[in-house]
Amino acid sequence: MTVDSRRSSGLFSEDTAPTTPAPWISAHCDGGARGNPGPAGYGAVLTDASGHILAELSEFLGNRTNNFAEYSGLLGCLQWTLDNGYKALRVVSDSELMVKQIQGKYKVNSPDLRPLWQEARNRIAQLDRFEITHALRHKNKDADRLANEAMDRGTGRAPSKPATSSPTSGTRTSAPPLTSQTSPTSASPQKPAAPTMLRGFTRDGVVHLLGSTTLPDGIFVKVIPE
Numbered sequence: 339m340t341v342d343s344r345r346s347s348g349l350f351s352e353d354t355a356p357t358t359p360a361p362w363i364s365a366h367c368d369g370g371a372r373g374n375p376g377p378a379g380y381g382a383v384l385t386d387a388s389g390h391i392l393a394e395l396s397e398f399l400g401n402r403t404n405n406f407a408e409y410s411g412l413l414g415c416l417q418w419t420l421d422n423g424y425k426a427l428r429v430v431s432d433s434e435l436m437v438k439q440i441q442g443k444y445k446v447n448s449p450d451l452r453p454l455w456q457e458a459r460n461r462i463a464q465l466d467r468f469e470i471t472h473a474l475r476h477k478n479k480d481a482d483r484l485a486n487e488a489m490d491r492g493t494g495r496a497p498s499k500p501a502t503s504s505p506t507s508g509t510r511t512s513a514p515p516l517t518s519q520t521s522p523t524s525a526s527p528q529k530p531a532a533p534t535m536l537r538g539f540t541r542d543g544v545v546h547l548l549g550s551t552t553l554p555d556g557i558f559v560k561v562i563p564e
Contacts, residue, residue, distance in 0.1 A: 359426065359466070359467065360424070360425035360426040360466045360467060361386075361387055361424075361426060362387055362426045362427070362428055362467070363384060363385065363386050363387070363392060363419065363424050363426065363427055363428070364384070364385050364386075364387075364427075364428045364429075364430070365382055365383065365384045365385075365415040365419070365427060365428070365429050365430070366382060366383050366429075366430045366431075366473075366478050366480060366481040367380065367381070367382035367395075367408075367411035367412055367414070367415050367429060367430070367431050367478075367481050368380065368381055368382070368408070368411055368431065368432060368433075368475075368478050368481035368482045368484075368485045369381075369399075369404065369406075369407025369408040369409070369410055369411040369433070369485055370404055370407055370408075370482075370485050370486070370489065371402055371403055371404045371406070371407050371489075372489060372493075374403055374404050375401055375402055375403045375406075376401060376402075377398075377400075377401060377489050377492050377493045378398075378399040378400065378401065378402035378403070378404070378406065378407040378410075378489065379396070379397060379398045379399055379407060379485050379486070379487075379488025379489040379491075379492060380395070380396075380397055380399065380407050380408070380410045380411035380414060380484075380485050380488065381394070381395060381396045381397075381411065381480075381481045381482065381483065381484020381485035381486070381487065381488060382394070382395040382396075382411050382414055382415050382418075382481050382484065383395075383480045383481055383484070384415060384418060384419070392422075393418060393422075394480075394484055395411075395414045395415070395418065395484065396484040396485070396487050396488045396491075397410070397414060397488050398488045398489065398491055398492030399488075399492075400492070403450070404433075405433070405435060405436065405448070405450075405451055406450060406451070406454065407485070408431065408433035408435075408436045409436055409451060409454035409455070409458065410454070411431070411481070411485070412429060412431065412436065412440070412458055412470075413454065413457060413458055413461065415427065415429060416458060416461035416462065416465075417461065419465070420461060420464055420465070425465050425466040425467070426465065426466055426467035426468070427465055427467070427468055427469075428468075428469045428470075428471070429468075429469070429470040429471070430470075430471055430472075430473045430477070430478065431470065431471075431472060431473070431478070432472065432473055432474060432475045432477075432478045432482075433472075434472050437470050437471065437472040438472075439451075439455055440455070440458060440459075440462075440470050441470065
């Protein structure tokens with residue numbers, strides 16, 4: 339399903355719609371984390387209406403969650419689109435959660451994702467037209483590859499490659515920072531922190547952590563009986 343921001347999201351009114359629609363460009367984006375949270379990155383491929391590659395984005399994000407990485411990919415695509423003067427963007431992502439939150443079908447309950455969702459809305463509002471759709475991962479292979487390349491570089495599994503700002507070269511580019519409050523990038527990748535062992539007990543099938551420790555929404559845990 340697609341969402342046209344002028345008609346469905348409430349970001350645009352019919353009175354301010356451009357008389358000559360801006361040409362569409364498309365972006366396939368993906369994000370992931372090895373450990374959730376763990377070493378994270380996103381990748382994206384932006385193309386014009388004829389399918390010509392405008393840019394490839396590949397960014398290491400440090401120690402983050404999968405959902406944070408997915409939103410970072412969307413934000414990177416939006417910022418590249420705005421920086422290069424385009425006004426109509428179609429996004430394809432394999433994150434059903436993010437897509438439906440942007441479409442307004444799911445609420446954004448996570449305090450970690452709320453600022454990213456709001457920043458995405460702010461950037462979408464600067465476009466004339468916007469659509470976002472969900473696709474299965476096998477239809478998002480190039481973006482997935484670029485996201486994994488970013489994670490490999492950040493963890494030292496692959497050599498760092500210089501970024502380029504050329505909008506039409508088809509080579510890897512680095513996206514601008516999200517905001518001063520939400521930017522996940524750093525000047526140099528840091529070694530991810532080792533996983534922390536937490537202790538707790540079960541009651542009526544629910545795990546209760548000891549102490550004041552809390553876990554963010556969407557995190558995966560391993561439970562080992564003692």
